[in-house]
Amino acid sequence: MPAQQRSTLIGSINSLSSGLITTLGTGAILWVGARHVLDGRLTLGSILVFLVYLTSLQTQMKALAEVYTKLQGLSASVDRVLEILETDSDVRQKPDAVFLPAVRGHVQIENVAFGYEPGRPVLRGISLETHPGQTLAIVAQRERARRPS
Numbered sequence: 001m002p003a004q005q006r007s008t009l010i011g012s013i014n015s016l017s018s019g020l021i022t023t024l025g026t027g028a029i030l031w032v033g034a035r036h037v038l039d040g041r042l043t044l045g046s047i048l049v050f051l052v053y054l055t056s057l058q059t060q061m062k063a064l065a066e067v068y069t070k071l072q073g074l075s076a077s078v079d080r081v082l083e084i085l086e087t088d089s090d091v092r093q094k095p096d097a098v099f100l101p102a103v104r105g106h107v108q109i110e111n112v113a114f115g116y117e118p119g120r121p122v123l124r125g126i127s128l129e130t131h132p133g134q135t136l137a138i139v140a141q142r143e144r145a146r147r148p149s
Helices: 003-039 044-086
Strands: 107-114 123-130
Antiparallel strands (some): 107 123
């Protein structure tokens, strides 16, 4: 089982068990508390105050459990990144390769279209120019589907 799936499974089991324990614990306290109120050993206000404190404690414990789940997910992500970084590159340097001397000049493209599928460009009419020493980055965000008006 991959680390990401294991992390998701652990998080789901953790959340389910935490909710079950919280519900059963609160029910048991209400049962015992109600019996003590009927016997005159406790007041209803005392039980309510205790339940408020218990809820606060349960909230903090649930937050702590969520931190553990997030750390498991982070661990899975780190494992995947390390796996990728440790893989050998498919590109191999030839022993007799000629080194490229310092490049001079600039790059210019005009009216270029680009797409992932033939006949469906995602970029149209792109023109740009870069000069030596410049760095160029093209960043795009996928367009969301528009809702009908």
